[in-house]
Amino acid sequence: xxxxxxxxxxxxxxxxxxxxxxxxxxxxxxxxxxxxxxxxxxxxxxxxxxxxxxxxxxxxxxxxxxxxxxxxxxxxxxxxxxxxxxxxxxxxxxxxxxxxxxxxxxxxxxxxxxxxxxxxxxxxxxxxxxxxxxxxxxxxxxxxxxxxxxxxxxxxxxxxxxxxxxxxxxxxxxxxxxxxxxxxxxxxxxxxxxxxxxxxxxxxxxxxxxxxxxxxxxxxxxxxxxxxxxxxxxxxxxxxxxxxxxxxxxxxxxxxxxxxxxxxxxxxxxxxxxxxxxxxxxxxxxxxxxxxxxxxxxxxxxxxxxxxxxxxxxxxxxxxxxxxxxxxxxxxxxxxxxxxxxxxxxxxxxxxxxxxxxxxxxxxxxxxxxxxxxxxxxxxxxxxxxxxxxxxxxxxxxxxxxxxxxxxxxxxxxxxxxxxxxxxxxxxxxxxxxxxxxxxxxxxxxxxxxxxxxxxxxxxxxxxxxx
Amino acid sequence: xxxxxxxxxxxxxxxxxxxxxxxxxxxxxxxxxxxxxxxxxxxxxxxxxxxxxxxxxxxxxxxxxxxxxxxxxxxxxxxxxxxxxxxxxxxxxxxxxxxxxxxxxxxxxxxxxxxxxxxxxxxxxxxxxxxxxxxxxxxxxxxxxxxxxxxxxxxxxxxxxxxxxxxxxxxxxxxxxxxxxxxxxxxxxxxxxxxxxxxxxxxxxxxxxxxxxxxxxxxxxxxxxxxxxxxxxxxxxxxxxxxxxxxxxxxxxxxxxxxxxxxxxxxxxxxxxxxxxxxxxxxxxxxxxxxxxxxxxxxxxxxxxxxxxxxxxxxxxxxxxxxxxxxxxxxxxxxxxxxxxxxxxxxxxxxxxxxxxxxxxxxxxxxxxxxxxxxxxxxxxxxxxxxxxxxxxxxxxxxxxxxxxxxxxxxxxxxxxxxxxxxxxxxxxxxxxxxxxxxxxxxxxxxxxxxxxxxxxxxxxxxxxxxxxxxxxxxxxxxxxxxxxxxxx
Numbered sequence: 001x002x003x004x005x006x007x008x009x010x011x012x013x014x015x016x017x018x019x020x021x022x023x024x025x026x027x028x029x030x031x032x033x034x035x036x037x038x039x040x041x042x043x044x045x046x047x048x049x050x051x052x053x054x055x056x057x058x059x060x061x062x063x064x065x066x067x068x069x070x071x072x073x074x075x076x077x078x079x080x081x082x083x084x085x086x087x088x089x090x091x092x093x094x095x096x097x098x099x100x101x102x103x104x105x106x107x108x109x110x111x112x113x114x115x116x117x118x119x120x121x122x123x124x125x126x127x128x129x130x131x132x133x134x135x136x137x138x139x140x141x142x143x144x145x146x147x148x149x150x151x152x153x154x155x156x157x158x159x160x161x162x163x164x165x166x167x168x169x170x171x172x173x174x175x176x177x178x179x180x181x182x183x184x185x186x187x188x189x190x191x192x193x194x195x196x197x198x199x200x201x202x203x204x205x206x207x208x209x210x211x212x213x214x215x216x217x218x219x220x221x222x223x224x225x226x227x228x229x230x231x232x233x234x235x236x237x238x239x240x241x242x243x244x245x246x247x248x249x250x251x252x253x254x255x256x257x258x259x260x261x262x263x264x265x266x267x268x269x270x271x272x273x274x275x276x277x278x279x280x281x282x283x284x285x286x287x288x289x290x291x292x293x294x295x296x297x298x299x300x301x302x303x304x305x306x307x308x309x310x311x312x313x314x315x316x317x318x319x320x321x322x323x324x325x326x327x328x329x330x331x332x333x334x335x336x337x338x339x340x341x342x343x344x345x346x347x348x349x350x351x352x353x354x355x356x357x358x359x360x361x362x363x364x365x366x367x368x369x370x371x372x373x374x375x376x377x378x379x380x381x382x383x384x385x386x387x388x389x390x391x392x393x394x395x396x397x398x399x400x401x402x403x404x405x406x407x408x409x410x411x412x413x414x415x416x417x418x419x420x421x422x423x424x425x426x427x428x429x430x431x432x433x434x435x436x437x438x439x440x441x442x443x444x445x446x447x448x449x450x451x452x453x454x455x456x457x458x459x460x461x462x463x464x465x466x467x
Numbered sequence: 468x469x470x471x472x473x474x475x476x477x478x479x480x481x482x483x484x485x486x487x488x489x490x491x492x493x494x495x496x497x498x499x500x501x502x503x504x505x506x507x508x509x510x511x512x513x514x515x516x517x518x519x520x521x522x523x524x525x526x527x528x529x530x531x532x533x534x535x536x537x538x539x540x541x542x543x544x545x546x547x548x549x550x551x552x553x554x555x556x557x558x559x560x561x562x563x564x565x566x567x568x569x570x571x572x573x574x575x576x577x578x579x580x581x582x583x584x585x586x587x588x589x590x591x592x593x594x595x596x597x598x599x600x601x602x603x604x605x606x607x608x609x610x611x612x613x614x615x616x617x618x619x620x621x622x623x624x625x626x627x628x629x630x631x632x633x634x635x636x637x638x639x640x641x642x643x644x645x646x647x648x649x650x651x652x653x654x655x656x657x658x659x660x661x662x663x664x665x666x667x668x669x670x671x672x673x674x675x676x677x678x679x680x681x682x683x684x685x686x687x688x689x690x691x692x693x694x695x696x697x698x699x700x701x702x703x704x705x706x707x708x709x710x711x712x713x714x715x716x717x718x719x720x721x722x723x724x725x726x727x728x729x730x731x732x733x734x735x736x737x738x739x740x741x742x743x744x745x746x747x748x749x750x751x752x753x754x755x756x757x758x759x760x761x762x763x764x765x766x767x768x769x770x771x772x773x774x775x776x777x778x779x780x781x782x783x784x785x786x787x788x789x790x791x792x793x794x795x796x797x798x799x800x801x802x803x804x805x806x807x808x809x810x811x812x813x814x815x816x817x818x819x820x821x822x823x824x825x826x827x828x829x830x831x832x833x834x835x836x837x838x839x840x841x842x843x844x845x846x847x848x849x850x851x852x853x854x855x856x857x858x859x860x861x862x863x864x865x866x867x868x869x870x871x872x873x874x875x876x877x878x879x880x881x882x883x884x885x886x887x888x889x890x891x892x893x894x895x896x897x898x899x900x901x902x903x904x905x906x907x908x909x910x911x912x913x914x915x916x917x918x919x920x921x922x923x924x925x926x927x928x929x930x931x932x933x934x935x936x937x938x939x940x941x942x943x944x945x946x947x948x949x950x951x952x953x954x955x956x
Binding site: 168373380381383384387388391394395396398399400401402403404405406407408409412413415416419420422423426427430431456 | 486487489490493494496497500501503504508511538658667733734735736743745865866867869872875876879882883886887890923
């Protein structure tokens with residue numbers, strides 16, 4: 001391995017970061033408070049979400065700091081901030097529940113609100129019960145992205161259409177949220193296992209490069225236009241909704257610049273993968289140095305693409321005579337590109353963290369054996385929850401549509417997720433897969449979960465139109 | 468030849484009954500299901516959308532292979548059937564062993580088993596030289612007491628060559644996997660029953676209408692042994708116009724008798740003789756129930772009158788004139804000077820009245836239109852205006868018959884129970900034996916333990932039990948030591 005075996009560092013007091021994060025939180029809260037005084041409304045959902053975001057962001061910064069420096073005192077403050085964020089998050093959920101008169105499970109926005117809550121709870125459980133302190137380094141940034149994402153979605157309370165007026169809604173969706181959160185946790189644990197299992201950094205580099213590339217390919221393919229343009233779905237600002245030209249065709253604007261910059265970014269993202277193969281073929285480490293430089297460069301380019309996206313979203317308007325008027329593109333209606341870019345940047349950043357602080361991470365994480373076992377246990381929790389999600393969904397569908405199974409894409413993908421985890425359990429229990437191969441399986445399982453949760457809703461047509 | 472055949476049969480059996488085959492089949496199911504969600508499927512897509520999505524050539528190929536209806540194609544059902552077969556075969560293959568394990572617990576571990584056991588511990592026993600064997604007895608007694616205190620139900624195992632204690636808990640956990648697999652088969656069975664004998668259709672009823680003919684998806688009809696009458700139907704909306712509630716009051720009519728009444732809403736269907744009726748659609752049926760008219764004499768001599776008419780009703784306006792409500796169009800257009808029906812939605816209604824005057828001994832055609840003109844009404848003795856309109860509504864019901872669904876639900880419940888046993892109920896076993904240490908020849912109390920899952924948690928419990936046994940042994944050992952000391956003096 002090209003890395004120093006073990007780097008002993010003097011444990012710093014770590015007061016600087018704690019003080020900085022504390023000051024930032026205090027400052028942001030003060031700014032928010034000024035705003036509240038002006039509007040005279042303290043406990044609105046927006047304010048609560050804002051507080052949630054601030055505390056989670058603080059927790060995320062401290063967890064990241066812990067991941068980088070291994071200063072133990074960070075964790076204490078990080079979990080304290082997570083607790084505060086969780087309280088604000090719970091209050092936001094309670095507020096929403098009270099306003100809407102039903103549990104917050106009926107739109108993507110409400111689902112995210114609940115999922116972020118579940119993620120924070122699971123992070124605290126993993127930290128306190130299993131001692132996986134560093135897990136916040138992965139889960140809190142995810143929670144932050146979730147809260148950010150919520151700001152882009154339609155937040156107004158919708159009255160429930162008759163279909164959703166059922167007690168089964170709460171049962172079905174609560175189970176789904178729990179199951180998906182457990183899957184997310186198993187994914188994070190499997191990733192940590194790979195680090196603890198001494199997987200070579202260059203292999204992880206190749207994998208992260210390949211998965212980022214796959215994300216971009218998937219993102220771009222959904223909205224690819226002629227001449228390298230990427231199209232943004234247009235939003236009608238009055239109704240805050242996309243405009244449909246026909247049943248399945250949304251009206252969209254092609255933006256060539258965005259398409260080209262995504263392609264350029266993808267090219268640079270692909271470079272480490274290429275370098276990895278060259279290094280293996282030529283048995284030369286110089287390619288790996290090049291690969292690391294490419295990672296830096298790719299972060300720059302991806303950030304630039306993100307800026308291009310943000311600029312063009314509000315900047316470009318398109319004329320649609322049949323709907324009468326000019327309409328802007330909107331992040332809300334095509335959240336895939338944004339999610340893809342943010343995920344890409346996050347993957348690259350996490351990889352950098354790994355490159356810089358691998359020995360520290362290895363010291364902080366539980367042993368590979370423990371991680372392997374906890375991953376398995378999380379899936380043992382997720383699998384019955386998935387089963388119950390599907391069963392309650394089928395029962396509800398039977399009450400509503402008169403058929404417990406109609407091969408709707410969401411149903412089918414839920415079944416696929418269930419099968420993938422069933423395969424994992426069989427391979428592990430009967431065939432005896434442990435370690436690496438089981439970890440790959442857990443990671444693949446979570447990729448399927450993500451597709452079932454987001455991909456099916458936005459990419460495939462079906463009956464589950466509301467979430 | 469016969470031997471060949473037997474080996475072929477044996478090999479086939481081994482292939483079907485292997486987990487690897489099951490895994491390959493499940494991966495196939497996963498891939499094909501995914502394909503079925505990506506390619507547009509005929510049963511849920513309109514034909515014109517299919518044609519606009521794929522070129523005729525591609526569509527022809529997809530249709531030929533069955534990729535436009537993956538979930539009903541013979542090959543998909545075939546693979547699901549093979550999965551079931553694989554589950555059955557694997558279960559049959561493994562069941563005897565498991566059953567033996569379950570029905571005849573392994574109470575006295577032999578040498579090789581003891582050597583391979585991961586969790587074991589030997590506690591030294593001190594015996595009074597030449598004294599009675601009470602301490603040996605006490606060792607097993609201590610183990611029994613410690614296990615009892617931990618909630619086990621230990622039993623003494625006495626064999627001529629070996630004395631010991633055996634305790635176990637949740638033996639049923641060994642069979643849990645069969646519960647899960649049989650529940651899956653139960654669900655498959657339910658869906659097969661529904662596929663063969665179940666059906667789905669729609670029933671559209673106007674208010675007050677009754678019918679026993681259900682329209683099936685393929686255009687055929689099915690006659691029920693009873694009729695459904697829609698007594699009333701309606702829709703309620705939120706302030707922003709979205710639907711809040713759809714409801715229908717239905718009555719089941721059998722042999723001319725009302726046998727069952729229920730107000731159904733979305734999520735709450737009517738069940739009658741195994742057939743379910745679901746609220747699905749609601750709308751205007753284009754028929755008028757009552758037309759309210761304001762009538763004024765053209766010459767301005769009489770008073771304004773308000774009359775209400777159903778279709779074909781006649782009302783007299785004065786001694787001379789009568790009016791008949793002849794025709795109604797919820798949404799009209801004028802073509803070649805004729806009023807024609809455009810749609811059944813109540814968008815642009817038109818009413819046709821026939822006014823009969825005895826004096827003029829003539830019928831006048833009066834058209835009440837929002838715009839346009841089809842007849843000259845200047846000589847009609849009365850003028851009319853639409854003052855109100857009550858139109859009829861229909862309710863659209865989904866009808867389904869799923870005789871296999873109870874099989875599916877019991878399968879789901881059984882699977883829940885099975886999974887709970889698989890993941891959370893652990894079969895734990897403890898063995899305690901009196902042994903002579905092979906090297907020193909001294910008597911030891913050997914304790915072994917095993918669990919079929921969650922082994923790290925079991926290790927903690929094992930250590931607790933060992934500690935408890937040690938604790939129970941202490942007084943006996945110390946008294947033995949005292950005895951030995953006294954004896955020695």
